[in-house]
Amino acid sequence: MNPEHGEHRVIPIATDTGTAYGRPAPHSMHHLTDVGAGTPMGELMRRYWHPVGLSVDAGATPRQIRVLGEDLILFRDGEGRPGLVYPHCAHRGTSLFYGKVEERGIRCCYHGWLFDVQGHCLEQPCEPDGGRARHRARQPWYPVQERYGLVWAYLGPPEKKPVLPRYACLEELEAGEFLEANDQSIGGGGPQIVPCNWLQHYENLVDPFHVVILHSSFSGTQFVEQMALMPEVSWDTQEMSVRTLSVRKLPDGKTFRRISEAGLPTLRVIPSPRVGRWGPVESLGWVLPIDDHHFRIYVVGRVREAGELVKMRSRLNGKLWEELSDEEHQRFPGDHEAMVSQGVIAKHSEEHLATTDRGIVMLRRLLQAQLDAVAEGRDPAGLSFEPDAPPVRFSAGNYLED
Numbered sequence: 001m002n003p004e005h006g007e008h009r010v011i012p013i014a015t016d017t018g019t020a021y022g023r024p025a026p027h028s029m030h031h032l033t034d035v036g037a038g039t040p041m042g043e044l045m046r047r048y049w050h051p052v053g054l055s056v057d058a059g060a061t062p063r064q065i066r067v068l069g070e071d072l073i074l075f076r077d078g079e080g081r082p083g084l085v086y087p088h089c090a091h092r093g094t095s096l097f098y099g100k101v102e103e104r105g106i107r108c109c110y111h112g113w114l115f116d117v118q119g120h121c122l123e124q125p126c127e128p129d130g131g132r133a134r135h136r137a138r139q140p141w142y143p144v145q146e147r148y149g150l151v152w153a154y155l156g157p158p159e160k161k162p163v164l165p166r167y168a169c170l171e172e173l174e175a176g177e178f179l180e181a182n183d184q185s186i187g188g189g190g191p192q193i194v195p196c197n198w199l200q201h202y203e204n205l206v207d208p209f210h211v212v213i214l215h216s217s218f219s220g221t222q223f224v225e226q227m228a229l230m231p232e233v234s235w236d237t238q239e240m241s242v243r244t245l246s247v248r249k250l251p252d253g254k255t256f257r258r259i260s261e262a263g264l265p266t267l268r269v270i271p272s273p274r275v276g277r278w279g280p281v282e283s284l285g286w287v288l289p290i291d292d293h294h295f296r297i298y299v300v301g302r303v304r305e306a307g308e309l310v311k312m313r314s315r316l317n318g319k320l321w322e323e324l325s326d327e328e329h330q331r332f333p334g335d336h337e338a339m340v341s342q343g344v345i346a347k348h349s350e351e352h353l354a355t356t357d358r359g360i361v362m363l364r365r366l367l368q369a370q371l372d373a374v375a376e377g378r379d380p381a382g383l384s385f386e387p388d389a390p391p392v393r394f395s396a397g398n399y400l401e402d
Helices: 040-045 198-204 209-218 326-331 335-340 355-375
Strands: 049-054 063-067 070-076 082-085 121-123 144-147 150-154 178-182 232-237 241-249 255-263 267-269 283-291 294-303 397-401
Touching (some): 040 355, 049 063, 049 283, 063 283, 082 144, 082 150, 198 283, 198 335, 198 355, 232 355, 241 355
Antiparallel strands (some): 049 150, 063 070, 070 082, 144 150, 241 255, 255 267, 255 397, 267 283, 283 294
């Protein structure tokens, strides 16, 4: 205002540019994110075995599960065999969730048809002679196996079923160690079921720089002080993984070398960020796509005490995720907030990738190479069809050097 004349002075500003108005409609890389049957990624995922529950989840009470967009029923018959079947009875479509598990299989509540773990119809009690044509009715089912305290399922073409892999880091136990399985999505930073696409977490595995910001300064130190140091990072593509090497120079002059891997199809080969002990990776995780909008993580690790795995869960402001108030979730965000706030499926067209995102680009290329292989009738990487195949080995771990 001009004090003499009582007039406002107008200060010109530049024309507005770069506003949000008129921005193009975003889109996602659905060929990488969508896992339903018939989609490119869905068909790739179905070429591998996936964990679908803890061994204790397969019991005498039918259990509803969802895997790769398919609703299924998990149970264990009276002879101890786990089974995984399509939920709607082959007779009239009643859900087998309401069925009764018996010695030889699962019986539908509606008309009593009994199916074994491979879907064979064993009894049709309302039909003459127990069902003279019962062999014509077969309940859709999937092969399952148990290993490392988990139930694994193969949802792909039967003629292309690989062997269920073994992993050296879970086979070669030291004195006093045993395996522990966990279904609480350790590494997801939040609840057991994470409400966003699986790829958002999978790509997080090859992004070591977010550890320095999100986990070490923005929300306080969530791990250990060594992880807060800015690392020198390099990536390389292996046959079935993208490997990340993070090198940190410690104040005492020693060098902290941390190697992690994102393996096919959804493997978390991540050494503990709490650096409880030095050496090769102690646990493996599998990111299970429930559907396009949800995932969960199963973890198996070598431990010396029961309950040791769950202690790896992140704490923010000294609390577990579910203990935080809404205000604390905003003030102390973690992986869950970072991933889920990208949207149920990230809008990839709006990304501006930088030099520190090289691992993400490499991981997407590795996935694309597998999509191309399947489309061309070839086997994707990481499969074996030899029953006596050696355990899979990884170089991941926390290593301290003088």
